[in-house]
Amino acid sequence: MSKKDPYAALRFKEFNIFLIVRFALVFAWSMQFIVIEWEVYSLTKDPLSLGLIGLMEVIPALSFALFAGHVVDQKEKRGLLIKCILGFILICLGLFLITNQTIQALLTKNSVVWMMYLLVFFGGVVRAFIGPTVFSLFAQVIPKSEYANAATWSSSVWQIGSVLGPTIAGFAILWVGVNGAMFIVLLFALIALFFLFKIEKKPILNPKLGEPILKSLTEGIKFVYNTKEILGAITLDMVAVLFGGAIALLPIYAQDILEVGPKGFGVLRAAPAIGSFITILAVAYFPLTKNAGIKLLVSIFGFGLSIILFGVSTIFWISLIALFLSGVFDGVSVVIRQTILQIKTPDNMRGRVASVNSMFVGSSNELGAFESGVAAKLLGTVRSVVFGGSMTLLIVLATGIFSPKLRKLDLLSKDEDKAN
Numbered sequence: 084m085s086k087k088d089p090y091a092a093l094r095f096k097e098f099n100i101f102l103i104v105r106f107a108l109v110f111a112w113s114m115q116f117i118v119i120e121w122e123v124y125s126l127t128k129d130p131l132s133l134g135l136i137g138l139m140e141v142i143p144a145l146s147f148a149l150f151a152g153h154v155v156d157q158k159e160k161r162g163l164l165i166k167c168i169l170g171f172i173l174i175c176l177g178l179f180l181i182t183n184q185t186i187q188a189l190l191t192k193n194s195v196v197w198m199m200y201l202l203v204f205f206g207g208v209v210r211a212f213i214g215p216t217v218f219s220l221f222a223q224v225i226p227k228s229e230y231a232n233a234a235t236w237s238s239s240v241w242q243i244g245s246v247l248g249p250t251i252a253g254f255a256i257l258w259v260g261v262n263g264a265m266f267i268v269l270l271f272a273l274i275a276l277f278f279l280f281k282i283e284k285k286p287i288l289n290p291k292l293g294e295p296i297l298k299s300l301t302e303g304i305k306f307v308y309n310t311k312e313i314l315g316a317i318t319l320d321m322v323a324v325l326f327g328g329a330i331a332l333l334p335i336y337a338q339d340i341l342e343v344g345p346k347g348f349g350v351l352r353a354a355p356a357i358g359s360f361i362t363i364l365a366v367a368y369f370p371l372t373k374n375a376g377i378k379l380l381v382s383i384f385g386f387g388l389s390i391i392l393f394g395v396s397t398i399f400w401i402s403l404i405a406l407f408l409s410g411v412f413d414g415v416s417v418v419i420r421q422t423i424l425q426i427k428t429p430d431n432m433r434g435r436v437a438s439v440n441s442m443f444v445g446s447s448n449e450l451g452a453f454e455s456g457v458a459a460k461l462l463g464t465v466r467s468v469v470f471g472g473s474m475t476l477l478i479v480l481a482t483g484i485f486s487p488k489l490r491k492l493d494l495l496s497k498d499e500d501k502a503n
Contacts, residue, residue, distance in 0.1 A: 089367040092233035097224040107275035109244030117252035124334040134456015143207035152438025160220040170209040175269040215437035223285040242360035253349015289431040303435025315489040326474035358410025376492030382415035387475030394468030
């Protein structure tokens, strides 16, 4: 049996450029979100204000998601992503200006907060298009035979950006202030745009150009619904993330419960992504394709337990370990889900499938942030986190019992199956 090359996808030049673009975007976006959370809570001292950040982003992300999927399948992917990044750069510039102390001195605190909410809202519109565009471009910079390996590296880069973004955000707030941190975000958005121009334009693979939008969207939804592997995995992940959104409450833990300041906040925020990155990197050498369904269920159950541990901890190092473990378990889920999506989705439907996925999973992060903010307001911070983790455990158990197809999910190729 020949050993699978763990670096196979990295031998393609355009895929490496794609990874640089993805890293810069993820880094900028995750850092921006953390800085916004810190600034908004510092101005309001209200847990509900953190939930509203997520709500402001998820409303447009959900509203435009299906339409975005249709557009992505009808357009050239690189050109569309350039337009998306230009929109993101404008939002970064707006946030850079609104966090300037001179400008803030001319406004009330409420005005500053609501202007930030408005920019987050526009960011949600842009995000609705960026997700399916990146997903579709992925398939055009790497041969199909390397999708599984490429999905692992793409997820790894996503996690590196998710690690460094929050970490640098915490240190940047401490060293150069919120406004300086926003300038760093703007810089990385420009870097993403610069490298994207190094990727060649790609052909449009959809044979149904000009198809009526309603028919196009209906086909996308039907495909996801009829492909039970995709539907089951993303539904389970959506619900788990929805109720396990304790990350949104980290500013409260950092400032009021653990009392570790911006530096500790950045470290805590980075811990899940570090755990997830280590897991995803290991997957390049030890694939999760065999018995993937069982591994998915176990990983999300472990995620729920980690969230509960974090919720009840008042010791910084225990909280850090709990968040790290939550990332380890989440990393398994990310790789399995991305592999399912890349392997099971035909080229002409990638935009629409990715949009449906973003509605299920991507938006659940923001809805989870809103749920956590509301629950913290009603139940208290600690109780709301424990409640969310407990709900995750119950959902995983119910899914394992009532969804035998997901339990039996296996992603081994025919050749790998024979070898095993």
